[in-house]
Amino acid sequence: MIPRSLHIGAWLLVALAVLAVAAPLALPDPDRVDYTAELTAPGAAHPLGTDQLGRDLAARLAAGARTTLGSVGAVWLVSVAVGLFAGTLGALAGRLGEQVVARVVDLALALPQTVVALAIAGALGPGLWQLVLAMSATAWAPTARLAHTYVHAARERPDVIAARMAGIGPVRAMCAHVLPGAAARVVVVATLGVGQLILSLAALSFLGLGAAPPTAEWGRMLADSRHDVIAAPWLIIVPTTAIFLAVTAVSLVADGARERVDPGRRAWPRF
Amino acid sequence: MTRLVLRGLATTVAILLAAGALVWALMLLAPVDPARQILLSQGDPAPTPAEVDATRHALGLDDGYLVQYGRWLTAAAHGDFGISWRTGDPVAAELAERLPPTIRLTLVALLFAVVLAVALAVPGVGNPGGGTDLAARGLVFGGSAVPSFALGVVLLEFVVVGAGIGRVVADGSWSGALLPAIPLAVGIGAEWARVLRGGLRDALDAPHADTARARGSGRLRLLLLHGFPHTAAPFLTVAAMSTGGLLAGAAVIETLFTWPGVGRLLITSIDAGDLPVVQAIVLLGVIAYLAADLAARLLAAAVDPRLRSRTR
């Protein structure tokens, strides 16, 4: 059961990545407007059909995979890096430092993610970088909390105490004995949140807070599709399927990884 | 228990104060000049620098940041979030008008989500890996991976316009909440089902469940006495987060269904650069989140005695 979900998820992700990277070689320019081919149904010339401006939907889907998955990847990196840094810093920095970090994490966890992201994205104005920033603002908190708890608990672990007693400095002991375990868990927790990230990101750009118009983005493509649900159902089916597959793939990988890192516990609360 | 409540309240207030500072600081983030923005949103398409300066001075926007923050915080503590830049009405009044529909939508969505979570989690739990279980898990996966707005678009097109059930221009009533609650409930329900299923399986695999089973307890009895209480803590945590999120406004679904709630107000205000309203809604979201979290922790402690002695 465990390796299977991990496998399926990983292969799906690889397939999406290949689509995103290799598509420009085989598909037309995603921004090329062709008024003679507006809302063409999927067929030989356009495997997934075209949109309201006659742009190739397959090409836009692939371009959208780059923007969507790229920005989600950026948020993921931020949450792993900041989370790990804040978590270990808090656990290493002595009592006062620990308290400060713990409270800041508490605060970040208490902020409703979507609302804060909306507000920041709104204040910064539309754009991909603004969106990544807005989503990152709170995304690091769960990973930081986890890293903090793990590192804190690890200080009492026999192997760590033994290492410290053997005269190994706190930083080296941390790097050698604690960090790998912490990093694995942080990566898993961050990945568990990625499905939600993809959905939130799509929602934000559905509301027009994402990349500026010509840029292909899955949520934006969905927003544009709502005028033609009946006339051109592929417009809504294609990006929805893409989002669905991406979220499913990431969830499968995350679930599989969680079982590997921390077997037995099923009810990991997602932060 | 009293200590727990007091402790929880103290943390909540401290977080609220800090969150207040962050929310207020949103204003510094905005690339627009608030004074100019006010004039623009009041219908003056090209305000002169002199007008902008006068407005800035009149609103005290040329005071130091600390002074401004202090003023905002004092007023906010009294429930006064200033005047909307877009409409010129008090923000508190606008929120008071939008909150009841959002609460209605939230409650209906939560109800649906509970039904969905139980319906997806319980049937398969007795026979993990069986057909029912696999089907339910598939549905859970699917439910949490479908974007709610795609579901909403389809519902609008086929159910409302096609079949004539429900309304496009929602009036914010209980019956109007049924349709928009569906796309909201799907994602949340799937999430809850996952937690519920995991918790139930842990509980039913535990030795005390085996004992009970050996004594001849029925399946329903096992679930009610051993399964659900055991799952309460993680389930309530997740439930609190969804509730808090919903109360702050399900922005996308409310916009899609033109629901007259807080979420749509948030989007309208963001579009118009109406910062006082945005600040108030974010603060409201924090309060809703904290309140739901506190309630969940107390409830969990009431159900699960182990949590009463544990401190965070």
Next chain:
Amino acid sequence: MPRRPLTRLAGALALLAAATLTACSSPAQDADAGVLRVVTPYSVKSLDPLQQGLWAPEWGYGELLMRATESGTVEPWLLEKLYRATDTTWHLTLRPGLAFHNGHELGAEALASLIETNLADNKRARSLLGKAKASVDGPLTVVLDTGEPRPNLPNLLADEGVLPVFDAAALAEAPDLSDNAALAALGIYTGPFTVASLTSDRLTLKRNENYRLGPALLTGVEVSFVEDGQARVLAVRSGEADLAFYPPSEALRNLGDDARILTAPANPSPLRGFVNTRGVLGDTDVRKALALAIDYRTLAEDAMDGLYTPPVGMFPTSVPYARDDLRTDPAEAAHLLDTAGWTPGADGIRVKNGRELTVTILSYGSQPDTAVIATALQAQLAPAGFAVEVRDVPANYEAMADPSGWDVGMSFDSALGTTYDPLGRLHDFLHTGGQYNFGAVGDAELDRILDELSAAFDETERARLLGEVQRIAVAERTYALFIADRPVRVVASPAHAGYRVSSVLQHVDGGTSPGER
């Protein structure tokens, strides 16, 4: 192990939920057949005539002294006659027997008093007619001294925001102008409908049984405020509304047969391109080349699917002084660019002194069509050697107030407005000192003509000057682009396919038909 009960429980719960849903979601209730149900994005925020008076003539619960017609003129409405004695004195004679909804007489006294109230407290009246004075001259006549020559007074009186007509004496006694119910009860307006109620979502109007031209055909009007354009169109398709105003173009492309697109016969709203003369478009030849390189027909018919029409010039053909100035001529555009020293580079983009011919076009959020048109322009202008960058901004006026960062700023701005008054807008947009002269147009000859126009009363003289303005600003020096025309449109339910769309913002009147059911 008994497995069934639980499975059944879950199934039952799901069924229950589904049943509640179908039971409680009532289908859109059938409204009273005589009531017109309308959805519009713009909300009437209050009934205070000094702040929100403009909505009254739009929705039929108020009238103006003059009104614009579909044929490009203004005519007396509440007035019987408007007569100019000198350059600054006008005689306003009311129709006999006029009354407000509350029954009070609308005579010369009431007119003079409402003019005074507007001049004191209505920002727009004060800025346009600040020096005016009104005095009573007989039971139905008021003499208005404008203080300075105002050749466009007839147009100003037809403007919904300048002189709303209301019972100033009754308003003065209202304790709280923000109390909508109290204001509705005062009956301060005139017109075929009276206000029954106003909330933040809806304006409800009832027929005025005592209307001077007899009771309206409709028994009432319900105006709902819905910001989302797609939702407005869906509301008509689902039968919740009869008419959807300001439908977004993208919702019209594939409208099914459960709704009809109705188009106003005249006065489309023009998409204007403000030109920034500070940058690369400071060169007249480059500006002219740009205007010649745009394929107006393709833009309207292909890019916008025929939802737009190609413009002919600065003014719509319905006005007598309109000149046909726009054409597409890539060869001449190329020639002009050659003369100006811009030579084709390697990738087709023209280059001068090592700099590429880059033009930044602004599209803006509240009009999503502008983004589509900008994308189309990008494709059209590339063969002519222009590299077009598209910038989507939240607010176009704000972005254009910045001297840099744009070359062409798109904006739906009519040179005429809905009162066919060319004066105000021309001065605002093209005079060196104009309020909205975003592109820093500074042309002494144009300024002189515009100043002359502001004081010209004679029709032929005005027509001549307006021709001169078009010759300079469009044909010869291209200080503004006219990109596409969007006819005023309404989406109607099949029963209301006979609704007449107004291009001059008079959506409902006594003759508006209740539709066929």
